[in-house]
Amino acid sequence: xxxxxxxxxxxxxxxxxxxxxxxxxxxxxxxxxxxxxxxxxxxxxxxxxxxxxxxxxxxxxxxxxxxxxxxxxxxxxxxxxxxxxxxxxxxxxxxxxxxxxxxxxxxxxxxxxxxxxxxxxxxxxxxxxxxxxxxxxxxxxxxxxxxxxxxxxxxxxxxxxxxxxxxxxxxxxxxxxxxxxxxxxxxxxxxxxxxxxxxxxxxxxxxxxxxxxxxxxxxxxxxxxxxxxxxxxxxxxxxxxxxxxxxxxxxxxxxxxxxxxxxxxxxxxxxxxxxxxxxxxxxxxxxxxxxxxxxxxxxxxxxxxxxxxxxxxxxx
Amino acid sequence: xxxxxxxxxxxxxxxxxxxxxxxxxxxxxxxxxxxxxxxxxxxxxxxxxxxxxxxxxxxxxxxxxxxxxxxxxxxxxxxxxxxxxxxxxxxxxxxxxxxxxxxxxxxxxxxxxxxxxxxxxxxxxxxxxxxxxxxxxxxxxxxxxxxxxxxxxxxxxxxxxxxxxxxxxxxxxxxxxxxxxxxxxxxxxxxxxxxxxxxxxxxxxxxxxxxxxxxxxxxxxxxxxxxxxxxxxxxxxxxxxxxxxxxxxxxxxxxxxxxxxxxxxxxxxxxxxxxxxxxxxxxxxxxxxxxxxxxxxxxxxxxxxxxxxxxxxxxx
Numbered sequence: 001x002x003x004x005x006x007x008x009x010x011x012x013x014x015x016x017x018x019x020x021x022x023x024x025x026x027x028x029x030x031x032x033x034x035x036x037x038x039x040x041x042x043x044x045x046x047x048x049x050x051x052x053x054x055x056x057x058x059x060x061x062x063x064x065x066x067x068x069x070x071x072x073x074x075x076x077x078x079x080x081x082x083x084x085x086x087x088x089x090x091x092x093x094x095x096x097x098x099x100x101x102x103x104x105x106x107x108x109x110x111x112x113x114x115x116x117x118x119x120x121x122x123x124x125x126x127x128x129x130x131x132x133x134x135x136x137x138x139x140x141x142x143x144x145x146x147x148x149x150x151x152x153x154x155x156x157x158x159x160x161x162x163x164x165x166x167x168x169x170x171x172x173x174x175x176x177x178x179x180x181x182x183x184x185x186x187x188x189x190x191x192x193x194x195x196x197x198x199x200x201x202x203x204x205x206x207x208x209x210x211x212x213x214x215x216x217x218x219x220x221x222x223x224x225x226x227x228x229x230x231x232x233x234x235x236x237x238x239x240x241x242x243x244x245x246x247x248x249x250x251x252x253x254x255x256x257x258x259x260x261x262x263x264x265x266x267x268x269x270x271x272x273x274x275x276x277x278x279x280x281x282x283x284x285x286x287x288x289x290x291x292x293x294x295x296x297x298x299x300x301x302x303x304x305x306x307x308x309x310x311x312x313x314x315x316x
Numbered sequence: 317x318x319x320x321x322x323x324x325x326x327x328x329x330x331x332x333x334x335x336x337x338x339x340x341x342x343x344x345x346x347x348x349x350x351x352x353x354x355x356x357x358x359x360x361x362x363x364x365x366x367x368x369x370x371x372x373x374x375x376x377x378x379x380x381x382x383x384x385x386x387x388x389x390x391x392x393x394x395x396x397x398x399x400x401x402x403x404x405x406x407x408x409x410x411x412x413x414x415x416x417x418x419x420x421x422x423x424x425x426x427x428x429x430x431x432x433x434x435x436x437x438x439x440x441x442x443x444x445x446x447x448x449x450x451x452x453x454x455x456x457x458x459x460x461x462x463x464x465x466x467x468x469x470x471x472x473x474x475x476x477x478x479x480x481x482x483x484x485x486x487x488x489x490x491x492x493x494x495x496x497x498x499x500x501x502x503x504x505x506x507x508x509x510x511x512x513x514x515x516x517x518x519x520x521x522x523x524x525x526x527x528x529x530x531x532x533x534x535x536x537x538x539x540x541x542x543x544x545x546x547x548x549x550x551x552x553x554x555x556x557x558x559x560x561x562x563x564x565x566x567x568x569x570x571x572x573x574x575x576x577x578x579x580x581x582x583x584x585x586x587x588x589x590x591x592x593x594x595x596x597x598x599x600x601x602x603x604x605x606x607x608x609x610x611x612x613x614x615x616x617x618x619x620x621x622x623x624x625x626x627x628x629x630x631x632x
Contacts, residue, residue, distance in 0.1 A: 170486060171556065171563050173570020175578075229560075236556060240487065243548060247487050254489020262491075263578050 012208055015245045023212055030209045033200040034066045041184040043195035048151035050074045051192075053141050054105070056090030060156030061097055061217040062210040063198055067154070068101060074154070076105035077141055081118045081133065089218040096216045106144070113140050116302050124305035125298050129224035132298075139295040143285065145192040152187075158198040158206055163248045164233035166255055171233075179263050182256055190279065190286040199252065203234075328524055331561045339528055346525045349516040350382045357500040359511035364467035366390045367508075369457050370421070372406030376472030377413055377533040378526040379514055383470070384417060390470070392421035393457055397434045397449065399539050406534040413532050422460070429456050432618050440621035441614050445540035448614075455611040459601065461508040468503075474514040474522055479564045480549035482571055487549075495579050498572055506595070506602040515568065519550075 003010040003022040010020035014029070021029055037043065044050050052067065054060040054076040067074040078094045080087045091107065098105040111117045114136060122132055145153040162181070169177045187193040198206065210217055225231075241247045279286055280293035282300075287293035292300070319326040319338040326336035330345070337345055353359065360366050368383065370376040370392040383390040394410045396403045407423065414421040427433045430452060438448055461469040478497070485493045503509040514522065526533055541547075557563045595602055596609035598616075603609035608616070 170571070171567045173566050173574055175570070175574045178575065232559060236552060239555075240552060250489050251487045254491070255486070258489055258491045259494065259575075259579065263575065 014205070016202065016241070016249065018245070026208070027212060030062075030201065030205065031066055031069055033205075034063070034197050035070055037183060037197050037200050038070075038072075038195070041182075041195065041199075043154070043184050043197060044072065044152040044193070046071060046073070048073065049149070050152045050154055051077050051106075051141070051145045051148065051150040052154045053137065053156070054078050054094050055156070056093040056218045057156070058210045058215075058217045058219065059158050059161075059198060059203075059206045061093060061215050062206045062213070063154070063156045064097065064103065065101070065213050065215050066209070067197070068103060074103070075150075076103060077144060078105060078107045079110055079113065079137060079140060080107065081110045083118070083223050086218070086220055086223055089220060093216045093218045100216075106148075108140075108144075110136070115299060116306075120306065121298065121302050124302045127298075130228055130230075133224070135294055135298070139285075139293070142192055142194075143283075146190060146285075150192060152193040152195055154195050154197055156198055156206075157196045158201050158203060159248050159252060160203045160234055160237065161230075162196065162199055163237045163252050164230045166252060167233045167237060168229055175263075178260070182260060188277075188286060190284070199256075200249070202248065330521070332518065332557070332565065334561070342524065343528060346378075346517065346521060347382055347385055349521075350379070350513050351386055353499060353513050353516050354386075354388075354511070357498075357511065357515075359470070359500050359513055360388065360468040360509070362387060362389070364389065365465070366468045366470055367393050367422075367457070367461045367464065367466040368470045369453065369472070370394050370410050371472070372409040372534045373472070374526045374531075374533045374535065375474050375477075375514060375519075375522045377409060377531050378522045378529070379470070379472045380413065380419065381417070381529050381531050382525070383513070384419060390419070391466075392419060393460060394421060394423045395426055395429065395453060395456060396423065397426045399434070402534070402536055402539055405536060409532045409534045416532075422464075424456075424460075426452070431615060432622075436622065437614065437618050440618045443614075446544055449540070451610055451614065455601075455609070458508055458510075459599075462506060462601075466508060468509040468511055470511050470513055472514055472522075473512045474517050474519060475564050475568060476519045476550055476553065477546075478512065478515055479553045479568050480546045482568060483549045483553060484545055491579075494576070498576055504602060506600070515572075516565070518564065 001010040001013070001020050002008065003025050004019040005025040005028070006022060008022050010022055012021045012023070012026045013019075014021065014026075017029075019029070050067065050072055052060065052064055052074050054064055056078065064074065064076060076094060076098060078091060080091045094105060094107065097103065114121065118132070118136075121127075121136075122129055125132060127135070141153055166178075166181060168174070169181065183196050183199045185191075185194040201209075209215075237248055237251075277286065278288070278290050280289075280291075280296055282292050282296035285293060317326040317329070317336050318324065319341050320335040321341040321344075322338060324338050326338055328337045328339070328342045329335075330337065330342075333345075335345075366383065366388055368376065368380055368390050370380055372394065380390065380392060392410060392414060394407060396407045410421060410423065413419065430437065434448070434452075437443075437452075438445055441448060443451070457469055482494075482497060484490070485497065499512050499515045501507075501510040517525075525531075553564055553567075593602065594604070594606050596605075596607075596612055598608050598612035601609060
């Protein structure tokens with residue numbers, strides 16, 4: 001097996017691109033794919049300050065390394081959810097990488113940002129844990145990025161995450177999500193620009209890159225992540241892609257480059273599907289709702305329920 | 317197991333609708349689903365003349381029966397491709413049903429409509445057989461319907477066919493097909509209205525209905541149908557739907573009712589994606605091409621190649 005670039009001994013095969021690489025050219029390949037996504041979708045420039053959400057898992061940690069290698073001004077943002085040893089191990093990986101690379105990082109505990117521990121919010125909101133975590137992280141990381149004056153917020157969602165999400169939204173007719181699913185969402189008042197520089201790379205690519213670069217990451221599974229639909233959709237996409245390599249890319253980029261612009265264009269054109277622009281009456285941040293944003297409403301629910309329980313505990 | 321409607325003994329379970337039926341109420345269920353599609357998408361009315369493409373397979377034969385039961389003015393159209401015993405058995409099923417029901421039918425041989433046997437066109441056009449058959453049937457059945465003054469042309473494509481096609485087009489970024497994929501395509505000059513009354517019913521539903529109604533059909537597989545991608549996409553959709561029943565419907569109707577209108581609307585709005593309207597310089601029928609339509613071009617290719625072979629046979 002020979003490296004497609006230098007014809008030296010290859011160690012890594014990338015079937016999706018029908019190529020083989022030696023270690024140095026695999027590194028180059030990963031960085032080229034990241035750079036290509038950043039440029040094509042105008043995610044951010046070298047003079048901009050980028051805040052990267054780092055969970056401690058392979059994708060965000062590997063992206064952190066790639067952005068440093070590519071010379072971007074990146075700082076990490078880690079929110080520790082307090083899920084016992086899983087969260088402790090994740091934070092440890094983040095701190096260890098930050099120290100080794102001398103990379104700036106901002107670490108918070110969920111409770112100090114939200115005002116309540118995650119498990120308390122889970123109990124009183126009755127939300128599925130992944131929804132609560134997603135809602136919290138979207139709100140909190142945007143607010144931290146806006147208040148810190150960052151130009152862009154980046155995340156480690158890769159092609160496998162995005163195709164699984166896209167498939168799920170298509171299978172279940174989630175038109176709203178489909179209109180917003182894009183590698184980059186431009187800034188709006190109160191909303192920082194959001195980007196996903198790993199859309200051209202898969203789970204496997206990122207595992208290999210993390211290994212090759214000896215990046216510390218926490219490989220454990222989130223204790224709440226069992227049986228989520230996104231795992232099933234990833235499994236379906238892997239099955240499809242094993243049958244015909246390259247399908248993840250044609251599916252995702254066919255959608256975001258060709259269909260998605262027609263959808264958002266259409267929404268803008270007739271106005272009927274366009275979201276209303278509102279600002280939360282509590283925190284002042286942008287929301288698609290009237291009155292309170294979802295996050296502020298959740299916090300009020302928790303405050304109310306917690307008060308009721310403290311007053312005599314009607315429920316057990 | 318009790319019938320959801322009458323509480324009598326049920327014989328058929330329909331997991332997608334979370335219901336069970338006795339035989340008479342299963343019949344009713346099928347007819348209700350067909351009627352619902354016809355009305356919702358304004359496919360045709362009771363005073364209109366409908367031409368139904370009947371292959372001799374379970375779907376089109378069962379739809380024929382359902383349209384008769386629902387009192388529509390339907391006539392069958394069968395084109396015998398000349399694929400040996402497969403085609404002979406198919407035509408036999410069509411004739412047998414027509415005689416039993418006293419249902420009008422128009423039967424043609426491929427060669428008398430196309431001017432060449434199917435296998436000759438296949439050899440000289442180098443098209444995959446399913447593409448050639450699709451191109452031929454679309455062209456010929458439209459022309460027969462237009463010249464016969466029919467108000468609508470119907471086909472037996474069911475929810476499994478449509479979701480497999482939709483999935484394939486999404487996975488491979490076929491925006492053009494996605495913009496036209498709809499349960500009904502309105503008439504245009506030279507194009508009859510086209511409709512798919514089985515979009516709310518699956519392969520399994522139609523097999524059961526054909527069995528219950530003792531409809532003669534040819535269950536054999538087309539000799540050219542091996543290893544086509546649509547089988548793989550059906551398999552994927554069945555896997556998804558076994559995991560979460562009802563997904564085929566939410567996928568298909570989410571697309572055609574919510575996304576598809578945005579796509580065609582958008583194409584119309586900016587004009588950039590709208591197809592040019594042209595008429596074939598040979599046959600005069602509508603085409604998306606300039607000059608000759610695809611069908612007339614194929615026939616010219618065959619005429620030219622066949623001539624060259626008769627003149628001395630450059631290729632073997």
